[in-house]
Structure formats: structure tokens, C-alpha cells
Amino acid sequence: MHLFYAPEGRLRLTMDNRSYVEVVLAWASPLTYPGKYLSFLDGKGKEIFMVTDPVVELAPEVWSVAQGELQRRYLNGVVHKVLSTKTEFGSTYWHVITDRGEKEFITQSLQENAQWLSPDYLLIIDVDGNRFEIPNISGLDEKSKQILSVTV
């Protein structure tokens, strides 16, 4: 199996004497099983194959290219620290530090847009549909936890 960009910018997969152009990588269950069930799709959106545990099942060079592509495709922010929140007129203004840097965003209707995936895992969707994950609330600093407990 060979995963590479050819021409530049277009992901290509060759395996079993076949070549697939414009390959798309997609997690089947990114929130419940992060890092598991990685699917490889062809240019028409048809699944070529799926690996349950890519770290174990993919060759290191393939996994390395796949990781780069996944980083580009999944633009969710993982929140490391909640600096502040402010609720006014039904909107909540967030100021956080994520794995992609510092970010301010706004949410409305927290009942629908702050989803508890588990007692310790919160997914927040802002007004534009951007997603921010807090996968391990108990691992956050005390101030962040205190702000979260008041906000959501």
C-alpha cells in the first residue's frame, strides 16, 4: 500500500495493483472512538477499505501521510483551557486556548449546542457550526472547570 500526493495537493492510494485518485480519509466515529475506525474513500465517496486501529494496522509511512491529511481535514479545535465565558442576551461568548491556538467564539442555545458525549467529554458547536471539543474535562485546570460548571 502506498499513500502519496500526486500531483501536488491530490492524495493518491495504490494497493493491490490498483490506484485511487483524490482519496479522502474519514473517521467513522470520531467522537465515540477517537483514533479508531479510519476509512479510505475514493474520489466518488465510495469506501475502499477501513482500518480499525490505524496506528497498528497501517505501515508507519502510510500512517504519517494519513495523519497529515487528517490534520488538514478535521479542523475541530480541542480546548485546553477556558479563559472566560460571558452570557448576554441568550448568547455565550467564549475565550479559549485550543490545540490550534487562542480563539474567541460565540454559541447560542447551549442546550442544543453543548453536547455531553460522556460525563467528561463536551462538544461545543458555535453559531457558524464550528466544533470545539473538550475530551477530558477533569484534566482541565481548576479555573477552566469552574467556568465550565457555571456556563454549561
Added chain:
Amino acid sequence: MLSADADSGLREGESFLAELAADLTEDGRFGIRHVRVSESAVTVTNEAGAIILNVPIADLEEAKNASLVSGGRLVLRTKSHEDIVAASYSLTRAQAFGELARGIQQLAKGEEFNVNLVQQKIRCDKCGRLLPEKDGVCPNCINRGKTMLRLGSFLKPYKKKAILLGVYATGSTALALLPPKIQGEILDAFNAGNREIGPLMQMVGLWALVLVGLASIQVLSGRLNTWLGSNLASDLRTTTYRAIEFLNLNYFDKKPVGAIASRVTQDTDRVWFFLVDGLPFLVINGMMLVAVAAMIFSINWLLAIMILAPIPLVAFISVKVWKPISNLFFRTSQKMARVHMHLNESLMGIRVVKAFAKEDNEYAKFKTRSEELRNANIKADQTWHTAFGGMTLCVTLGTVIHWAVGGTMLYRGQLTFGEFYMIHAYLGMVYGPLQWFASVNNWFSRAMAGAERIFEILDTKPESALDGGDVRKITGQVEFRDVRFGYDKSNPVINGVSFTAKEGEMIGLVGHSGAGKSTTINLVSRFYEPDQGQILIDGIDYRELDLRSYRNQIGIVLQEPFLFNGTIADNIKYGNPDATMEQVMEAAKAANAHDFVLMKSDGYDTMVGERGARMSGGEKQRISIARAILHDPKILILDEATSSVDVETERKIQEAIQRLIAGRTTFAIAHRLSTLRNADRLLVLDRGKVVEEGTHEELMDRKGRFYDLVQTQSAVNEIIGIGTV
């Protein structure tokens, strides 16, 4: 990828056609990248302004907005089939970049750059807050005084009553000040050694009179206030509803129905609540505060300063405490909504729950949600009682100061016992209501924001020339002359359509979804008007015709017929409320509806239910055909009128339609191409253009686009086993 020679990436004499900021960097971190497009190149610069990418338009084959999770990227495909990622962005910017990609694509194809990069405003220009609705009003920045004045203009018809209300408010404040004064006088007289019962009874009688007067004023003012507030809210509601009725359909395209409906219900309710409860509270207690302060000052200014000192503290705490507490109560209501949601869902799906034997799982979910509600409730109520206790302490602080300082003055003879008692009574009158001032401010903010949203509708330009213009009976000839139209002007859906439908002719509109069929009938109905070109009715541009009169001569039978909650007869005569029962039945017979109506217990008096829910699909369809027949239009629009019914019902509907279309110019859309066999002419639309025209037979013989459509449909129908066309 090419690097630029110049600092800006522009050629000499060239300017940028568009500029957008992407909010992600190349490594996926949050940061700004500027994407600029000129006639000759796409240029990307970093935050420092240095060019990091410059791709000549001449090298491009394609540009697209590739959708990613939580964002997208602008991909430029070169003629050598390289894909260049020009910029990555979050969903906040994705729509604008989609438009930009379309513009770059236009340039790459040698077309004119024509895109709409104006995004709907989601944040306030002034304070940066998120707007509750896109392009809506910022609740923080509205000019409350101006809004209040405008709201006041609705009082004009009730001017005298409003003045009377003001008199009542002043009167009740003045009277409320009297009892402590009388009580003080009685005590002072007793202290001075007066033991005569007569003067005491006189004073008590006066006191009783004041109480009767006060109660009478309160009753009258309460009744008048309710009457006035309700009238005002009703006027606002009906004015808003009337304005909504005449809004252009574009407005409904942009805003969800729920949001528009809430202007009529929630926003007017907020205004009403404030007018009936908030405003009188504010006015009466505000006046009371000033009057009491004046009274206490008139008795002893030094004591007044000391005992009124905690007022700012109470006001401050009230403002500070109100917000977190209201947040907690808001959370409680959210938890309650979750419990309700689960309850509704599990009860509605009880068959599924039982079938899968999942009662225990549903119980566990319900229990969790119920416990969440319990915890939120405990927290909110406990916080409320704690805060309220603190507030009560502050409130009683004024009284304690009064007893300490005023008591000392009383002992030293600087204050009479009557004066001491009067002040004590007055304090009780102001400190209590002070606790609620902060919540009044909140009601006020909400009411003014609601009023502003209502005014936004009232100020929106209504449909063009609803009244006015040529009122005439039309014969039904419809001519499209090079018509171009797009819901979004940069993206035409109808692109140069020309045809003429003769009086009484039936035109079938055919094409893939998105080809422009529905838009064509929207244009015929004049729900929208062409951006370019003309639509002529009997040779006259239809914009010169009176809109109401024109629409009165159009009939529509929709794919999903809409019935109003009322009887079958009411619905049939919707377009002609004065029609006789005989006319209603005649129309129903022509629509093959009469027989099934008679089979119902209440016949034509049968209630159809909300949106016709108590009728079957075929019944609704035939009632709507009867409605169109009775309306007797010159131009008829049939939108897929026979879909989703059984064969026998379809036959009856087809018969009804044949009777309906006789003598009328008809535009019919049907995905089942066989239903258009009877059309005089078919127009095949593709990407907003008429690509074929002719009768069913002619087009089949031609073996062109229509033929392909029929073949595809036959193949699909065979696969799903519903017979061939």
C-alpha cells in the same frame, strides 16, 4: 506555484476584484491569511503582508471550495492538474470563500467576475456582540429612548386614557404617603398629652378615607393599565401581522418562519408584559422613591442621608445578583425542557420502545435527566434564598440605622415620636420594591429589543405596487422576453428564457431539479420579478398591472396542497368567500370531490384540521382543485398535482384537472413525464435555459434531452417496479 515579483501581486494598472481573510494558517492554527483576487492572479499574504502564494489566473483550470470538517479550503487546480491549497478557513468564512471560488472559476473561464461577497451580518458593528438573528437588531445597542418614543406613538389613539393613567399614578403615590403622616400626627398628639377621642377618630376616619381612595385608584388604574397595555399590544400585533403579509417573498426566504412568527407573538408579548407590569412598577415605585426621600429630607436631612445610604448598595447588589441567578433559573428551564423532550419522544415512540424491550434504557435516561433537573433546581433555589437573605439584610440595614441614629435623636428630643414612626413606615415603602429594580431593567431591555424587532418589520419595504397600476381582466397570454433572475443576484437561476404561452394553452415545464421550473412559476405568479428582461401579460409588462388584481386571476394547485384550519366549504371558497353553496358543490363535483365529501359525517362542514391534517393526500388535492375551479383563474399553475396518490385517486384527480384547465393558460410541472402527455407544448429547462421545446411526440422523435429524461425515468421506474412512463 509561482512567486510574485511585485509586493502586491498586482500588474500595473490593475486593482483587486475581491479580498477575503481566511482564519486558519497553512499548519491549521488560528491566524489570518489574506486572499486577494485580481484579473490576472490569486495572491495570498500572511499577517505581515508578505506574499506566500501567487497563482496566475491564466494557469488555472478550476477553483473550488473543498468542504472539510468544521471548515473548508480554497483549492486551485492548475492546467497541469496540480491542486494548490490557497487558504484554509473555518465555517465562519466558508460561505464567502465558496463565492470567491466561484468568482475565480469565472475568471479562469474568461468570464466576468460576478460574485456576491456581502455576508449577512451576524455581529453588531458597534459592540461586536452576536446578533440574535442574522442582519438583525443588537439588543445591547438599540437606542432605547428612541424606541420607547416610537412605541409611545402607538398611544396616540388612547391619549386621554394615557394621561388619566398618569394622573392615577401620581394620585396613588401622593395618597400612599398620607397614612404614615396621619399615624405620626396621632402619635405626636398622644405624646403631647392629648387624650381626646374625637380628634383621634377624625384622624382615623381620614386615614380610612385615604385607604378607600387609594384602593379605588389602584383598582381603576390597574383596570385601565391592563386595558391600555393590551390594546397597545394588540395594535402592535395586528400592525406587525399586516406588515408581514405584504413582505416580499425574499424576506421569507432569508428568515425562518419561526423567527418571523415570534415577532408577532413573543416580541409583542414582551412589550405587553413590560407595558402592563414593568412600566407601572417602574413609574409608581420611582415616584414613590423620590417622594419618600423628599418627605424624609423634609423631616430631618441628616437622618435622611444616613438611612438612605444603603440604597445604592441595595441597588448594586440587586443588579449584580440578578444576572447569575437568572442564569441559574434559565438552566433549570433548559433542564426541564430536556425532561419534556425525552418524555415526548419516548411516549410518541412507545411502540418502538416496547418492541425492542428497551423500557429499562428509557427509564435510565429519564432518571438521569430528572436528576439533572433536580440538581439544577436545588442550586438555583438555594442560591436565590442565599441572595435574597443578603438582600433582606441590606434592606433592614436602613431600618437599623434609623433606629440607631433616629432613636438617638428621639431620645435627645431632636425628633418627635410621630416623625420617628413616619420615617420607619416610609422606609418599608421604598426598600421592598428596590430589590426588584434590577429585574425591571431586564424586562425593559427585552421589551425594547422586542419592540425594535417589530419596528424592523414595519420598516421593511413591502411588495411592489400591491395596489395601484392597471386593473384589467386578462385573457391569459404570457410572454417571457429574455428573462433573467436569481434569488441571489450573482447566481442566476433563470438565464435568458424566452417563450410565449397563448391564451388557453397548456405548457408543461420539464427538467432536472434545480433546472428552474419552480422559479419560472414563481415569476409567473409574480412572487418575484425578473432582474432583467420582461414578462408580458396580454402584451403588457406585468409590473404595470395592479398586483392584487393580477394575483386574483391566477390559480395555484400545489404538490402539497395547503388547506387552512376550517371546514371543507370554507377551504373551497377561500378565493371567493361570497360563493353560494351551489357554486361550492358545483366546483367540488368538477374536482371529483363531491362524493367523498358527502361520505363524511358533517359533509361540507367537516373540519379539515390544521393544515388539512384530517384529510388524506388525494382528498386535500381535490379540495384544492375545487378551490382553484371556483376561483376561476385565467392563468393556472399546477405543481406536480398528482404525485403520491394511488392509481384510482390519480385518475380522479387527472379528470378533475382536465376540467380545470379547459380555457385557461396552464403551466404544469410534473416529474412523472407521462402526466404531461396532454400538454400543448413542453419546455425543457436546463440550468435556467430553455433547451428544447415541442409536443411530447415531437420531443420523443427528436431523441434529445427530453427523450433522455424519459428513458432515465423509465429505467428507474422499472427498477422500483412502478411501471414505465
